[in-house]
Amino acid sequence: MKNLFLSAAIVLGGLTSFASTSPISNTIVKEVSFQDDYTEVALTEVPAAVTDALKKAYPDAVLNKAYKNSASQYKLEVTVGDKVGSLYANADGTWVKK
Template sequence: MKNLFLSAALVLGLAASAQTATTTQTTTTTPAPASVQVAPVSNQDKEYAKVTQSEIAPEVLKQAVAKYKGYQLVEALKAEDGSDYKLVLTKDGKDIAAFYKANGEFIKEVAA
């Protein structure tokens, strides 16, 4: 009878410890290399101010008119540092923003 009680106590003890056992999950992350270099993105973090069509550099107007025939100028903006222009154009209900450097060089086009 002693063996029966001892066996029952042992089984209950093992069952109780099995239920209270916790599992820990560890995750490892790989640190980023210390010498990561990020190339500057054109037109990121630039402040633009509205300008009239007559204030747009002639080189920019010439290139924009040639590239975007049939489009209408909605808004013209110039970077505060004077380095580039943002022209918001529309055609058939579709608006785009065209970016040009002050010397007339096309930078990019994005949906407006």
Template structure:
């Protein structure tokens, strides 16, 4: 009889533990991506100050493509052998970190 009561107590105790409501934590992350629209321009349309900065800051590189946005910022794709880099500058030739 004692074993029957002890078994019932263990089973009911086990069921009550499993019946507990789990704590569910929902976290929401909101991210905003700001993407400036760049349009491709020819290498001749890039100001001399920008070209000079690229030549001084990145010697022995070749200007592959140039892009310009509404804020007169330039996105320049340059290469040195098989390595390619993307550099952002303003119209005065100052390098912008993005």
């Protein structure tokens, strides 16, 4: 009988210590932000090669705003139909993937 009580106490004691431990969860949030160093330029300052490439690739596109960075790359905010988006191009009119 004494062994039965001792066994029950050990089992119950083991269960309570197991139940009291909280699960360890590691949540790693990695945030990456790209800082554009583009400055707005007038639409007349956009090179003809870039505007020609835009007309060739997207004939119905409307150029809303243009930005230029220190590497002479252009960020073009365009509207095609009801969609608005950004395109990136070098000064010679070649497209840049970003």
